[in-house]
Amino acid sequence: MKLWGGRFEKKENKIMEDFNSSIRFDKRLYKEDVKGSSAHVNMLSASGILNEVEKDDILKGLSSILGDIESGELVIDDSYEDIHTFIEANLIKRIGDTGKKLHTGRSRNDQVAVDLKMFARNAAGEVAALVESLQEVLKTKGEDNNYLMPGYTHLQRAQVVTFKFHMMAYYNMLQRDKKRLLNAIDILNESPLGCGALAGTTYDIQRELTAKELGFKKPVDNFMDGVSDRDFVLELLSAFSIIMMHLSRLSEELILWSSQEFKFVTMDDEFSTGSSIMPQKKNPDAAELVRGKTGRVYGALMSMLTTMKGIPLAYNKDMQEDKEQFFDALDTVSASLEIMCGVISTMKVNKDNMRKAVKAGFLNATEVADYLVNKGMPFRDAHKVSGQIVLHCEKKDCAIEDITLEEFKIYSSLFEEDIFEFIDYDNILKKGIKKEIL
Known part of the structure; x- marks a missing residue:
């Protein structure tokens, strides 16, 4: 099933079909797609476009699809063009022709925009929580090991500080990172649902109802902007990149500090690896991987900036590239924050070696x-x-x-x-x- 095709005489080329498909990655939006569709149906009913029976049938069908996906009974089929097609096709299978009324007064353009905004809003909140967790780990490790150590400029010993003070520098960096995430959530929190393809719909819909039900502050002011805006993806990718830059700087210091030349900290076995040839080696691979994966997140930001820079209004298929970049960066920054929590919480701080470095500097x-x-x-x-x-x-x-x-x-x-x-x-x-x- 496709959500389009009435004006076409020839079938889509199989190569084009595969190239055009996004369900391999946008299936992550299934919860948001059901939630957005349910809000849309409630609004259509409140606006007199659907009757109560139709509304109840569609809502029950959507709820059953969501439940079956989450239980594993319904597996998302990658042969569909996208998650929106998959949900709607399965709805029609379950409730018949009433399911075909789901898309009334809506385009995939505003549908995918609202799905991605809801996903990004929740994801950014989860990343902010991970940032807070790392902050607490840094603070606790610093307070438990408030020993003298050298502070550096130009990687040369400069002035005496404490290990706690050094850890709190990263705490403060992360505090700004958290503010950036929360600010991005606040800015993106306007609903594009009801914008249609780019110029709204002739149906007398009530965009305020869907915005409220979906937890948005208000509907977007301009339909064309609503369907073609990916600023929120760019802003979050920027925030993720800055987080990764901070984690990479911390990783670099931990790598240096765990070396035989410094011996300021000892990495726990849980977050280290060995060598296949040198038995004595204990490598700080967790920190090295975080440092390495930073470039991956930077790449997602640069890729999206490049994708968006030449797109005329309104929606263009180029914008389908937003999800893979965003999902990969999200997964990377989330994993990196979790790993860093483990690295910091388990590492041993070597008081005597730091004191010796102070005295010699x-x-x-x-x-x-x-x-x-x-x-x-x-x-x-x-x-x-x-x-x-x-x-x-x-x-x-x-x-x-x-x-x-x-x-x-x-x-x-x-x-x-x-x-x-x-x-x-x-x-x-x-x-x-x-x-x-x-």
Whole structure:
């Protein structure tokens, strides 16, 4: 069965039929298609276009189809053109000609738009929940391991921070990611159902009823925009891409930290793999895969931007490409968030190794300069003196806090015994603005 074909004399070429078919991927919309169709039927009845008996028969038929799909009794047949055709064809099989009235006052253009919007709205909410879960894991891991560690710029040891502070940086990134998802949900939450193919319908329908039943704030203002808008897909793909960028940065750090050169963290066996030839290897493959899959989500965004950039109004078949890209990106970002929750929650944080890295990194050099500024020396001069002391320590192969007061005084007479308390790493974190790091 096809939902079109009355003006055609020749059968569709089998190659074209396969090329045109979308049911392999749009079958994921079966719940939304039944829900959208049910709302449409209720509205047709309220508008006097269907009678009560017709409405009840169609609703019962749709409900039975949904139940049978979910129980496995009815398997979605990939020989149909799309999920909409499959649902309608099975409805007609079950209730007869009354099922043919389902599509009154509706086009597949507004039908697929409302299906995809409902799916995207729910999916974005689920991703936001996964983001929240990862935030809690990061916060808990940080609070349970609030140890000193080096903070880096240019991948060079820079200043002392805590592991908790580092984890909370990602917490805050994810907080913005969550806001982007919720904002995207708010923007997309207008119903295109009732737009028809592009210019509405001559039936006296009530779009506000379907919008309300389906949980939308309102119907879209413009029919042509309603059926050809895929901004919501692009916006969510953008939000997914930014999430993946943040997860990739976190993955990169975990990969470095788990190496023998750092040994800041130890990955749990559950989220690591080994080598087929080197028995000693414990590879951080979970983090590496998240880093690698980031490009996949970026690709979905670029693909959709490229697809949409040259399409005239209104609907064009190019837009069928939206679903595969969106579904794949959704699956990837969801799996990556879940995996990262497991990686972070199970990994061991190596306190002593991080402390050693702090001590070896001259991370209190800035505080040496600050000490001299507090004694009245201009900062630029203090910066130079502190650099000279670092050079002195490098030649001696020792930490700044390990040299004597007499050595400090070689570079400035302003140094007194209190310099050692001032540059103590634990004290550094307690001073002034640094207390937010604790």
